[in-house]
Amino acid sequence: MRQTDTSDTVLPSLRNHLVHAPWPYARLDVAALRAAGHRPHPVRQFVLKTRSRCNLACTYCYVYEMADQGWRAQPAAMSPATTARAADRIAEHAAAHDLTRVDLVLHGGEPLLTAPAELAAPVDAVRAALARTSPRTRVTATVQTNGTLLTRGRLGALAAAGIRVGVSLDGGLPAHNARRVDRGGRPGFGAAARGLRLLARHPESYAGVLCVVDLAQDPVETYESLLDFAPPVIGLLLPLANWNTPPPGHRPPRTPYADWLVAVFERWWHDAALRTRIRIFEEIIALLLGLPAATETLGLAPAATAVIETDGGIEQADSLKSAYEGAAATGMTVESHGFDAFLDHPGLAARQLGREALAEGCRACELVEVCGGGHYPHRYRAAEGFRQPSVYCADLQVLIRHIAAALRRAAERPATDRRAAEQPATDRQAAEQPATDRRAAERPATDRRAAEQQAVDRRAADRRAAGPAGPGRAPLRAAAS
Amino acid sequence: MATRQQEAETAASACPGRLPDLSGFDLAALRGIDHPVLAPVIEGMVQRVTHPAEILNAFDSGVA
Numbered sequence: 001m002r003q004t005d006t007s008d009t010v011l012p013s014l015r016n017h018l019v020h021a022p023w024p025y026a027r028l029d030v031a032a033l034r035a036a037g038h039r040p041h042p043v044r045q046f047v048l049k050t051r052s053r054c055n056l057a058c059t060y061c062y063v064y065e066m067a068d069q070g071w072r073a074q075p076a077a078m079s080p081a082t083t084a085r086a087a088d089r090i091a092e093h094a095a096a097h098d099l100t101r102v103d104l105v106l107h108g109g110e111p112l113l114t115a116p117a118e119l120a121a122p123v124d125a126v127r128a129a130l131a132r133t134s135p136r137t138r139v140t141a142t143v144q145t146n147g148t149l150l151t152r153g154r155l156g157a158l159a160a161a162g163i164r165v166g167v168s169l170d171g172g173l174p175a176h177n178a179r180r181v182d183r184g185g186r187p188g189f190g191a192a193a194r195g196l197r198l199l200a201r202h203p204e205s206y207a208g209v210l211c212v213v214d215l216a217q218d219p220v221e222t223y224e225s226l227l228d229f230a231p232p233v234i235g236l237l238l239p240l241a242n243w244n245t246p247p248p249g250h251r252p253p254r255t256p257y258a259d260w261l262v263a264v265f266e267r268w269w270h271d272a273a274l275r276t277r278i279r280i281f282e283e284i285i286a287l288l289l290g291l292p293a294a295t296e297t298l299g300l301a302p303a304a305t306a307v308i309e310t311d312g313g314i315e316q317a318d319s320l321k322s323a324y325e326g327a328a329a330t331g332m333t334v335e336s337h338g339f340d341a342f343l344d345h346p347g348l349a350a351r352q353l354g355r356e357a358l359a360e361g362c363r364a365c366e367l368v369e370v371c372g373g374g375h376y377p378h379r380y381r382a383a384e385g386f387r388q389p390s391v392y393c394a395d396l397q398v399l400i401r402h403i404a405a406a407l408r409r410a411a412e413r414p415a416t417d418r419r420a421a422e423q424p425a426t427d428r429q430a431a432e433q434p435a436t437d438r439r440a441a442e443r444p445a446t447d448r449r450a451a452e453q454q455a456v457d458r459r460a461a462d463r464r465a466a467g468p469a470g471p472g473r474a475p476l477r478a479a480a481s
Numbered sequence: 482m483a484t485r486q487q488e489a490e491t492a493a494s495a496c497p498g499r500l501p502d503l504s505g506f507d508l509a510a511l512r513g514i515d516h517p518v519l520a521p522v523i524e525g526m527v528q529r530v531t532h533p534a535e536i537l538n539a540f541d542s543g544v545a
Contacts, residue, residue: 107543408503410514
């Protein structure tokens with residue numbers, strides 16, 4: 001049975017957490033969890049903060065402008081020695097858990113504050129370490145940038161290393177980005193837009209755009225202006241906030257953030273075609289259909305992300321920095337600890353508990369399988385911790401119900417006989433192809449489609465057998481109070 | 482700062498009416514749906530069934 005780490009580096013961090021967040025730090029007994037059979041879920045996504053400084057000073061940034069000021073103690077860049085140690089630790093973890101894939105996110109600060117020739121070094125180091133230790137594990141990698149430093153040289157270096165690019169931008173017009181300024185107050189939009197236009201000409205490198213919701217901006221205008229940059233995905237983020245620092249416009253029972261997002265949803269949903277993917281809407285649809293989520297902000301799936309700070313510190317979700325000074329800290333480093341030790345940190349263990357980590361009212365709510373209690377940092381209240389409903393609870397309720405109603409209306413339409421609709425196109429293609437070539441060409445696609453349909457049908461049967469609430473999780477009342 | 486009263490009111494302020502019953506709808510039922518946005522969304526979700534180990538709990542401050 002593993003005990004909570006009380007080493008010299010971890011204990012001071014835990015003492016800080018106990019003061020600010022009794023849940024989970026005082027009330028979650030990780031040793032009892034393990035004894036009760038609750039196995040940890042391995043880390044599968046590693047955020048490497050290759051640069052601790054940024055060339056912008058966005059007014060809402062959780063790194064520089066909120067409760068945590070830890071960036072001041074960080075070196076400007078991750079050293080080669082730290083990068084190598086981090087790579088070894090990642091490979092060690094992948095081997096121990098037989099991971100088929102790890103996802104790397106180059107982050108910061110601004111990770112493109114790096115010469116083009118050095119940009120891929122952290123990803124190359126991880127690939128090399130995996131080749132030695134866990135050769136079956138493949139790597140996917142992205143860099144999340146403000147886009148202002150995205151040049152042809154940098155994009156070329158990233159593309160050569162198979163690193164896709166995500167850009168943070170709060171809308172496609174200058175007025176949408178008034179908060180995205182440098183330390184002199186000068187707008188970053190012009191340079192960011194140039195970077196995005198360059199990226200849009202290289203769709204194979206384009207991960208998407210991340211946009212923080214601003215109630216002062218028209219939602220449909222914001223969405224449509226982002227379409228001008230042809231993003232494959234738009235991530236719409238609720239501003240980081242909690243019960244002590246509520247978001248702008250928070251006046252219960254009003255739901256301004258739901259209203260904003262519903263306006264975008266209506267525009268997106270009723271379009272003649274899918275112009276882009278919008279992550280929050282698709283995740284809600286997936287969760288409503290009982291599918292696994294691919295986001296840490298919704299659903300009950302266990303957290304699987306570790307952050308490696310510029311100095312090699314292992315941290316929890318970056319967004320926790322919005323709660324209190326040191327909220328993301330663990331006291332662990334890649335030098336002193338492997339990621340298995342991180343799995344037993346109470347802060348991460350709480351975010352792998354699912355429903356049992358939630359407030360009583362959330363556990364009983366019919367929306368809990370979809371909202372998951374909302375994004376963990378949004379639940380924070382000073383001196384109590386993270387076991388409250390989300391400060392966005394009312395907004396999430398409105399948004400989820402709206403999307404559920406739209407999904408039901410769409411699902412109740414008469415189904416299309418897709419084979420009949422596709423038959424004319426299929427007949428034309430068949431006439432143009434020699435018979436032997438046609439049979440050979442059709443076989444792999446047919447086999448794949450049949451395999452997919454079998455998996456989908458099995459999933460549907462499992463869901464029907466589980467009932468409307470879906471597969472449940474064993475309660476952990478003995479280990480969590 | 483929001484008060485505990487506001488927190489309790491928020492949690493209780495569910496919209497009127499129940500969540501629509503979607504238990505009869507799933508990927509198998511929705512494949513081929515005649516909806517220009519939902520149809521490709523559903524096709525994209527097939528991966529979550531065919532390759533569940535590939536689905537990551539995606540980092541919120543990144544768009545990948």
